[in-house]
Amino acid sequence: MDTSERRRGTGRLWGVPASCARTGRPTRIIPLAALLMASTAVLPLLANSPALSQVATGTTFNIPAGDLGSVLAQIGRAASQPISFPADLTRGRSAGPIVGRMSVQEALARALAGSGLVAVQGAGGALTIRGGATIPAAGSTVLGDIAAIDVTDTAAGSRDVGFTAVDTRSSARIDIPLKEDPRSVVGVTEAVIRTQAQTSALDVARNVSNVRISTGSEDLGAPTYQIRGFAQSSFLLNGLPSGSTRIPITDIERIDVIKGPTTEFGGPSFRGGAINAITKAPTATPIQRAEVFYGSRFFRTLAFDFGGPVQDLEGVTYRLNVSGNTANYALGGASSPHEALISPVVAWQGVDTRLAAGVRYIDTLSGIARYAPTSPDNFRPFRIQRDVPFGNLDNLVAFRSFNPYLEADHHLGRIDSDTVGSFDFKIRNRTSYFLTDMFGQNLIPYNFTRLLAGRPMFQPQGYVFGEAVNRVVTQSDLLIQHNTEFVRQTMRIGIDYLDTSVNTKSNIQAISGDFALSNPPQNLPYPRYSTRSSRGFSQFTGTSVYQDNVGIAFQDKIDILDRLHILGSVRHDWFNSRSNTLRSSGLSTSTLTESALTYTAGAVYDVLPWASVYGSVGTGFVPQIGLVNRTQPAPPARSNNSEFGLKLSLLDNNMTVTMARYHLENTNNLVQDNAQMMNRLGPGLQAEGYEIDFQGQVTENISLIGGYSYNNYKNARDPRAGLDAVISVAAGQPQHQANLFVVYTFTDGPLRGLSIGGGGRGQTLSYMNNFVPKAESPVLPGFITYDAMIGYTIENFRVDVSVRNILDRYYYDVTTSEFAAPVADGRVFMIRAGLDF
Structure with a gap:
């Protein structure tokens, strides 16, 4: 199709390979502002402009x-x-x-x-x-000459094919094919999620190279993940920063792992990249589906998925996902864990306008993360029982979220010219409100004191934590598509607003006296123990943080002869932060007003129809809470990203491969100086390495997804240290990591509909202490685990059985603490059965 012909905006999201900027230089901010005002001035002229067929x-x-x-x-x-x-x-x-x-x-x-x-x-x-x-x-x-085609795919709005993700969907501010995005973006499709019988969005992301998952911090904490060595504690939800990772798998259609710069999604960066959860959307295809999950620890889920057109209301479609699950117990405590979801959404599609409104309610109760204490003489973690409830069954984390949201798109019109080509205009808004609260209690964090007669001695603590968060996110864009005979250009001029308030309360209670694991008279809440020990001290902390961020951005994507795809953006953000902290020593307050100019720039060149080279650079910022030298509010941390590589579309576009060489720097970090008992700005972390991700269909019968990464992580040199100072090791970062999942499906004969498969993942050793040289840091050994699955599909019924860690390997996930190590799950099986009726 002619470049001047493709992808005209209608009332829906454009099916456009779009979004890019010409430059990332700060000096362009003044002409960009002028362009924004000029574009706004011509809007009234556009709605009545005639469209010419092409x-x-x-x-x-x-x-x-x-x-x-x-x-x-x-x-x-x-x-x-x-x-x-x-x-x-x-x-x-x-x-x-x-x-x-x-x-x-x-x-x-x-x-x-x-x-x-x-x-x-x-x-x-x-x-x-x-x-x-x-x-x-x-x-x-x-149908004659087509100026535009409006998209609705048969698979509930998805254009994915099996294990192959086709486009970036909401993982870019303008929808573009993955092969034209000059970043490494991997989409884990609904077919992968279903075949693996996944129950966790975080576990889904393990299919991507250089992603590591943690079930939570030692003190409680939300589940976190690392991309390219940098930790994050929240997802993007359909491209909007949600502030949480607790998104039920029954409401998710796809998981995208975005590596590199992410400022386009709201200003403040996700340091190494972000996980974007894409939820199920209204569809014109009728859906009536019931699903049942059953697995280890008597885990069971009942879920319903309904969707389709609304009768007698032309252009109106809907989607309703409802699910609930529970189990006998959680391995990290909680005698009755559960998760409940209700997620209705309705959309209306007119000729030039699309509106969608929905609400999502989530209620979960889970156990705490299971951490094994390490020996104070050699920092090797103790081996605890992982197949029995850990600690006290009153240990829990309760989380609730209320999330109403609204989406609006309107096609303004098109101007055609015989000399400069055509211009097509569209406006778009995404607004979402997140109200979340979390409560947790943990009766057995570990605090080492000493060795007594060769036995490790601990001081137990009780920890109670509460958090309430209000978050408003809105993204407004003017999209302009310019087409000529040889060049296609898509521009986005946007303004974003992010307002967040966080109120936390915590109470740490330490029990007087030491105890040993082999000392029954203490009767502490380890397995088979209870406690009536007297309380030693109590430390109460309360914090209120208010932040707001306003950003304006210009993105531009230029496609030349459908071979060279240039993508870039420049963005300016203004943010304010005010925090109040109440401690036993009194009340402290800090305020901060800052601005940040960031950019991204990259390009993809199609050397062959199936092979493209790409490269990109970008900057980012992360607001920080705290004081430098006890007096000055901390400025934002900064990040610099660069990568280049190769993208392949093989086997008639059924298999995609991305190979990347990346380099990341994170600087200006607020760190605690234990010697001075205050915070200071630290040198940060550097990460560089190589990655390969592949996914798709090798033959009609064989599908696979996998990846490998080689990483070199290190703490940057502290400018206050001497030139001969040894740089401390970067904790929690294995040098090698790999994963693979393969499925064979019988397409004919007596076994037609049967699928069998399996795979594994593994990593090399990692270090546990960020502040010492490599030779002095405790080490966690590497591991390899293996998985297996079998599934069967017949007409409108499908069942998948998955067994993870089939050999029941005992291992620890990575950590940055030398005092405790997260204990990974043993053998876990899960059955997922679905019926379309």
């Missing part, structure tokens, strides 16, 4: 014969152009094969031949498949 050239199609709905979806997928149609209109019809280079019009004509269906173009350029007897509305025409 001529489409060819796209290469290789679509086998099959169900008509599937064939139509693949036509849209191959041309990066979605097509909308009611599911009942294509049910029971077949089409294809569609093979060769042709226009989208010709491909659709072949698919619809003899069906009695036609493609109708609306006044706003939207394309819909309708019955041949349907009388087009005024102003619409039967």
Whole structure:
């Protein structure tokens, strides 16, 4: 298809390979502001501008014969152009094969031949498949020259194919194909999630190279993850910073792991990258699905997924996900863990406008993270029983979240010119409110004191923690698409607002006296123990933090001859922070007003139709809470990112491979100086290495996903130290890490519908102390674990059985503490069965 022809905006999100900036230099901020004002000034002229049809050239199609709905979806997928149609209109019809280079019009004509269906173009350029007897509305025409195609895929809005993720969806501010994004972005699809019978969004991300997961901090803490060595404690939720990682798997359609700069999603950066959870969306395809999970510790889940068009309301679709689960106990405490979800959303699609509104409510109760204390003489972690409740069954973390949200898109119009090409305009807004609260208690954190007769002595503590968070996020964009004969350009001018208030209360109670694990008279709350020991001291802390951030941004994506894809952005943020901290020593207050200018720039060049080279650079910032030298509010931490590599689309685009060389620097970090008993700005962390990620379908029967990373992590040199000072080791960072998952599916014969598969993951040793040279740091050994699965599909029923860590390997996950190590799960099995009715 001609570059001037592709991807006109309609009422929906553009199916556009889009989003890029020409430069990242700070001096461009003044002309960018002028461009914003100029664009705003011409908006009233656009709505009434006539649209001129354009001529489409060819796209290469290789679509086998099959169900008509599937064939139509693949036509849209191959041309990066979605097509909308009611599911009942294509049910029971077949089409294809569609093979060769042709226009989208010709491909659709072949698919619809003899069906009695036609493609109708609306006044706003939207394309819909309708019955041949349907009388087009005024102003619409039967398919001829297509100026735009409006997308709705048959798989509930997804354009993924099996294990292969096709586009960035909401993991870029403008929807672009993954192969045209000059970053490493890996999408773990719904097919992978279902086949592995996953129950945790964090576990899904383990399919991507250089991602490590922690179930929580020693004191309680939310589950966290690391990308390229940098820790994060919250997800992006459909591209919006949510502030939490507790998103039920039953509401998730795909998990994207975004590596590198992330300032485009709201200003403050996710240091090494971010996990973006893409939730299930309204769909024109009717969905009525019930699912049951059953697994270890009598874990059981009942989930329902409903969706489709709303009868008698043209253009209205909906999605409703409801689920609940529980188990006999959590290994980290909690005698009755549970998770509940209700997530309704409704969307309306008009000719030029799309609106969606929904609300998500989550209620969970889980155990604390299981940590094994380490011996104070050699810092080796003790081996604790991991298949029995750990500690006291009153240990728990309770979390609730209320999340209403609103989305709006409106196509303003198009201007066509014989000299400078065409301009298409669209506005978009995403607004979300997150109200969350968390309460936790842990009766057995460890505090080492000494050795007595060769036995480790501990001082037990009780820890109670509460947190309430209010977060408002809104993103508003003006999208401008400019097409000429040889160049396609998509620009985004946006303004974001992020407001957050966090109130926390904690109470640490230490029990007087020491005890040993082998000393029953102390009767402390280890397995088989209880406690009535007297309290030693209590330390209460309360903190209130208020932050708001306003940012303006300009993004630009330029596609030259459909071969060179240039992407970049420049952004300016203003943020304010005020914190109040109440301790036993009194009340302290700090305020901070700062601004930050950040940029990203990158390009992808298609050397061959199936091979592209890419590279990118970018900067970021992270606001910090605390005082430097007890007097000055801490300035934001800074990050610098760069990477280059190769992207491959192999086996007729059924297999994607990304190979990257990356370098990250995180500087200006606030760290505690124990010698001076105060905070100071530290040198930060440097990370560099190599990665490879691959996913897709090797043959008709074999699907796989996997990755490998080699990393070199180190703390940056402290400018206050001498040149001969030894740089301390970077804790919690293995040098090598790999993962692989392969599935074989029988497509014919008596075993048709049966799937078998398995894989594993592993990593080398990691260090436990950030503040000492490598030779002095305690070490956690590396590990390799193996998984297996078997599944069966027949008509509208599917069941998958997964066994993780099938050899029951005992190992510890990475940590940055030398006093305790997180104990990983042993053998875990899970059954996931789904019925479409």
